[in-house]
Amino acid sequence: xxxxxxxxIDIEPYAPGxxxxxxxxxxxxxxxxxxxxxxxxxxxxxxxxxxxxxRYPDPDAGELVGILAAKAGVSEDMVVAGNGSDEILAFAFxxxxxxxxxxxxxxxxxxxxxxWCRLFGISYEEIPLRDDFHMYAADYERENxxxxxxxxxxxxxxxxxxxxxxxxxxxxxxxxxIVDEAYVDFGADSALTLIGEYxxxxxARTFSKSRSLAGLRLGFGYGHADLVVSVNAVKNSFNSYAxxxxxxxxxxxxxxxxxxxxxRTAELVRVRDSFTESMRGLGFIVYDSSANxxxxxxxxxxxGDMYGWLKGRDILVRWFDKPRIxxxxxxxxxxxxxxxxxxxxxxxxxKEKNIR
Amino acid sequence: xxxxxxxxIDIEPYAPGxxxxxxxxxxxxxxxxxxxxxxxxxxxxxxxxxxxxxRYPDPDAGELVGILAAKAGVSEDMVVAGNGSDEILAFAFxxxxxxxxxxxxxxxxxxxxxxWCRLFGISYEEIPLRDDFHMYAADYERENxxxxxxxxxxxxxxxxxxxxxxxxxxxxxxxxxIVDEAYVDFGADSALTLIGEYxxxxxARTFSKSRSLAGLRLGFGYGHADLVVSVNAVKNSFNSYAxxxxxxxxxxxxxxxxxxxxxRTAELVRVRDSFTESMRGLGFIVYDSSANxxxxxxxxxxxGDMYGWLKGRDILVRWFDKPRIxxxxxxxxxxxxxxxxxxxxxxxxxKEKNIR
Numbered sequence: 166x167x168x169x170x171x172x173x174i175d176i177e178p179y180a181p182g183x184x185x186x187x188x189x190x191x192x193x194x195x196x197x198x199x200x201x202x203x204x205x206x207x208x209x210x211x212x213x214x215x216x217x218x219x220r221y222p223d224p225d226a227g228e229l230v231g232i233l234a235a236k237a238g239v240s241e242d243m244v245v246a247g248n249g250s251d252e253i254l255a256f257a258f259x260x261x262x263x264x265x266x267x268x269x270x271x272x273x274x275x276x277x278x279x280x281w282c283r284l285f286g287i288s289y290e291e292i293p294l295r296d297d298f299h300m301y302a303a304d305y306e307r308e309n310x311x312x313x314x315x316x317x318x319x320x321x322x323x324x325x326x327x328x329x330x331x332x333x334x335x336x337x338x339x340x341x342x343i344v345d346e347a348y349v350d351f352g353a354d355s356a357l358t359l360i361g362e363y364x365x366x367x368x369a370r371t372f373s374k375s376r377s378l379a380g381l382r383l384g385f386g387y388g389h390a391d392l393v394v395s396v397n398a399v400k401n402s403f404n405s406y407a408x409x410x411x412x413x414x415x416x417x418x419x420x421x422x423x424x425x426x427x428x429r430t431a432e433l434v435r436v437r438d439s440f441t442e443s444m445r446g447l448g449f450i451v452y453d454s455s456a457n458x459x460x461x462x463x464x465x466x467x468x469g470d471m472y473g474w475l476k477g478r479d480i481l482v483r484w485f486d487k488p489r490i491x492x493x494x495x496x497x498x499x500x501x502x503x504x505x506x507x508x509x510x511x512x513x514x515x516k517e518k519n520i521r
Numbered sequence: 522x523x524x525x526x527x528x529x530i531d532i533e534p535y536a537p538g539x540x541x542x543x544x545x546x547x548x549x550x551x552x553x554x555x556x557x558x559x560x561x562x563x564x565x566x567x568x569x570x571x572x573x574x575x576r577y578p579d580p581d582a583g584e585l586v587g588i589l590a591a592k593a594g595v596s597e598d599m600v601v602a603g604n605g606s607d608e609i610l611a612f613a614f615x616x617x618x619x620x621x622x623x624x625x626x627x628x629x630x631x632x633x634x635x636x637w638c639r640l641f642g643i644s645y646e647e648i649p650l651r652d653d654f655h656m657y658a659a660d661y662e663r664e665n666x667x668x669x670x671x672x673x674x675x676x677x678x679x680x681x682x683x684x685x686x687x688x689x690x691x692x693x694x695x696x697x698x699i700v701d702e703a704y705v706d707f708g709a710d711s712a713l714t715l716i717g718e719y720x721x722x723x724x725a726r727t728f729s730k731s732r733s734l735a736g737l738r739l740g741f742g743y744g745h746a747d748l749v750v751s752v753n754a755v756k757n758s759f760n761s762y763a764x765x766x767x768x769x770x771x772x773x774x775x776x777x778x779x780x781x782x783x784x785r786t787a788e789l790v791r792v793r794d795s796f797t798e799s800m801r802g803l804g805f806i807v808y809d810s811s812a813n814x815x816x817x818x819x820x821x822x823x824x825g826d827m828y829g830w831l832k833g834r835d836i837l838v839r840w841f842d843k844p845r846i847x848x849x850x851x852x853x854x855x856x857x858x859x860x861x862x863x864x865x866x867x868x869x870x871x872k873e874k875n876i877r
């Protein structure tokens with residue numbers, strides 16, 4: 166080596182789920198929504214004026230921010246928009262976590278959190294989930310430079326109630342607490358209702374999951390105006406025009422169209438709960454999920470082997486080869502017929518391998 | 522203060538040009554292209570399938586990268602796509618500049634460079650442009666952790682030739698040299714032709730300027746595969762899905778449609794050169810521009826005053842209240858009729874103020 170190569174960053178990036186394009190593939194590995202975006206969002210896409218692309222977008226995404234703020238019942242200076250909630254979270258980590266004390270998050274959670282910490286040189290400590298894979302506020306009563314909680318958590322799908330968040334916030338008045346609510350619409354209570362009470366609470370949301378817009382890249386952050394100013398300072402030190410004009414136009418309609426999304430979400434929850442029962446009937450342990458995926462294991466099943474076997478049959482689920490969870494699979498809830506096909510395949514696997 | 526507010530980042534962000542939406546405004550302040558995107562790009566936008574937004578985009582933007590690589594005559598592992606070239610540059614700064622030695626760039630250049638350095642804790646040194654506002658490779662023959670050059674430079678519009686870049690690269694074999702070619706299509710020679718010769722050269726390009734797609738947010742980086750691996754490691758440590766599906770679809774068509782853009786660029790260059798001559802006729806000093814803007818001054822004109830006067834008449838240009846350049850205005854080249862209106866207004870200003 167030597168020379169300029171010595172100055173290259175040495176970092177282990179996040180590994181997203183495989184984005185394989187195979188005709189007929191049943192893709193249940195990246196928690197995408199199986200329903201299309203709303204007709205109003207599609208109509209906004211269809212009537213988008215391509216000529217407008219010659220101009221830069223509004224760097225503050227003012228229209229979108231206004232709609233989201235009104236829906237949340239907060240002022241506009243309490244909302245920020247970004248190129249997906251991953252970007253919002255990245256900005257927030259850089260904006261909020263500038264002490265030498267470690268940031269706390271669970272040992273089993275969204276695996277991007279330690280990646281952002283390493284990228285920005287933030288020290289962190291992973292707090293083990295209890296054996297029931299739940300979080301306990303008492304475990305976060307220790308010196309820290311911030312706390313990050315996904316609710317519902319991933320990949321477990323387990324949600325904590327608002328009581329947990331009140332206890333957590335009460336115990337950490339001098340720390341900023343980020344709640345990552347990517348999956349909240351599928352069954353958890355949102356910490357947004359606490360945002361007027363706790364100045365140190367920042368909530369991240371995405372349009373990728375319940376709004377069926379993963380391809381659009383649109384995420385939001387909510388918090389006290391001082392927190393939003395700080396996130397915007399990072400955004401404007403990184404990329405002033407984070408949200409493109411098309412995402413703003415389509416996102417505005419998607420934001421307004423609550424009824425469509427509530428109906429699709431209810432349908433997805435029915436499929437999830439029915440699939441959960443079926444899997445339990447096969448002897449699987451399935452955690453009660455408040456998300457659009459389930460986390461399953463079986464005493465007789467090698468999860469890595471089943472993952473590979475399903476992949477060989479064009480059914481893609483997610484297996485994390487990591488401590489504590491390598492005997493589990495995370496399965497995104499798709500359409501009813503996709504879940505039926507998966508269940509049939511798993512039943513076949515169990516028979517072939519003589520597992521009962 | 523005290524408590525969590527102590528941990529907020531303290532940083533001075535980049536200030537983008539004003540994005541004012543006023544009917545009839547002549548907007549010549551952010552170097553946008555006055556011509557719309559190509560018919561092929563508009564058609565791709567019109568036929569975009571909104572349903573596809575339910576899926577995540579290809580995190581590697583493979584199709585786009587393939588098209589760009591083929592056009593540049595390089596392999597696909599030498600190209601990376603991002604959410605605008607600002608994002609590409611931000612990733613590259615973080616990826617490449619990890620020594621304790623200062624990164625070098627001119628004192629008068631794109632004002633985002635020092636902002637990225639501060640965001641990432643990179644030390645830097647500003648090398649004064651010579652009095653003719655040109656760069657001299659000899660000025661960059663000093664210990665450094667990297668070099669960043671905009672070519673053509675902004676806000677001057679002045680381009681350096683390939684001889685300058687050869688000298689710069691020969692003098693700095695152990696440093697990575699970033700050439701930011703946002704404006705290259707308007708009249709400069711691209712350093713892309715040197716990329717096979719110099720492993721330590723990284724070139725950033727954007728679709729915001731010559732491709733009329735500022736609202737789409739699409740930028741690219743080109744360099745040795747080791748450089749691209751490093752930029753991708755940062756991207757995947759920050760936001761895996763940086764480029765959305767719509768930008769990929771529209772960008773692919775825009776990338777293919779060279780002829781349309783060459784014709785519009787030629788038209789813009791004619792307007793620029795004609796406006797330059799007219800302004801010189803009024804006694805303005807106008808640097809020879811290789812960009813889609815001109816940088817002007819006049820011994821009798823207070824640039825800040827003229828900026829405000831024009832703004833009061835709904836003509837927006839850019840004034841930087843900064844050392845060495847506060848007596849200049851940067852004027853984006855718009856449509857011929859917009860430049861005529863601006864010229865008439867400036868002539869009126871000169872008469873009103875009795876400047877000759």
